[in-house]
Amino acid sequence: MTFPMKRGLRLRKTVAAIAAGLALGTAALSSASAQEKTVSFPVDKKTIGYVDLIASGAMQRRFYSYFTAGTDALGWKVIFQDAQGDPTKANTEAINLINQGIDALVVSCADSAPMRPALKLAKSKGIPAVQAGCPMTDEKAWDASFPLDDAAVGHALGEYVGKQIGNNAQVGILGDTVILAGKIRTKAVKEGMAGAKAVIVGDQSVNLTDIVGNSRKIVSTYLTANPDLKAILAVYDFFAAPAGNTIKSAGRADKVSVYSFFADAVNVPYMKTEGSPLKAVADGPVEQVGLLAVDQLLGHFKAEKPFDSSAAQRLEVPVEIFTLENLPPAGEDFLTPYPVKKYIDQYKEKWAKEYGGN
Known part of the structure; x- marks a missing residue:
């Protein structure tokens, strides 16, 4: 797409x-x-x-x-x-x-x-x-x-997610208040999902000096408090894997999906792992x-x-949406779908x- x-x-x-x-x-x-x-x-x-x-x-x-x-x-x-x-x-x-x-x-x-x-x-x-x-x-x-253009990629992802999760679905956001890009993407994703009337159960900022630990903690909180949670939106690529692994550890990978940004050296291999909750990312050159x-x-x-x-x-x-069906090959030196x-x-x-x- x-x-x-x-x-x-x-x-x-x-x-x-x-x-x-x-x-x-x-x-x-x-x-x-x-x-x-x-x-x-x-x-x-x-x-x-x-x-x-x-x-x-x-x-x-x-x-x-x-x-x-x-x-x-x-x-x-x-x-x-x-x-x-x-x-x-x-x-x-x-x-x-x-x-x-x-x-x-x-x-x-x-x-x-x-x-x-x-x-x-x-x-x-x-x-x-x-x-x-x-x-x-x-x-x-x-x-x-x-x-x-964070607004463009954010809105594109939001539109896609809204179509995937359906109306009135619960969504938790792994956000950021340190970098302005995180705020812009969060706002744009919410606007993109507006047609689906998504219910935002949480929009917490991840501590960038403890990405893995803090991402896991926030996602665990979302999962515990919201048994009907449908999706996690990770505003940065490096939030996606910790979020997905927390979901898998909780035994809810079949019910909670992760959506994020960029088909890069983190997200492409992770999306290809067996049972990965990461379902789609928005990207462009x-x-x-x-x-x-x-x-x-x-x-x-x-x-x-x-x-x-x-x-x-x-x-x-x-801006395009990458899913498991159209992911680029990810060899050992993979960096981007858009060679320089x-x-x-x-x-x-x-x-x-x-x-x-x-």
């Missing part, structure tokens, strides 16, 4: 580990050495600091993989830092990177408020600060911000925002172009036209 909407690392974990509800580790995410550029025009060497709020999220890996596909093509070096779900740590890591003399700061999904000291320091040093991946409470705090960030930085450095945050709204991102080659080739062609004569 596809919803035609306009908007806008590899890892090695066994299916058994994912089925146990473990968040992906960050060993496969590391600082990237400067590569030999593959574009034909001259490009100055740059070092980009990249801070990820929560690199254990498989979707975050998709953002980073697209970003580094772009920086690799340009021969730029990337220094990667993982804040492990702690916004305060994200700010500290960003400040450390700025003091190391990076040429630009890119942050994925740490919101504006906790990042203000780092953003102020970057501005004082003339270092551009760009956000890629999530909506911000204060977009203007950044030189540019490129979020995916949303990681294009990572390449867009590189494109905007190149324009800034190469031609002194102003940053354009509205560029994310012009990305073509069709198509998109990096488009950008390299664009860059050659814009900068090939320079």
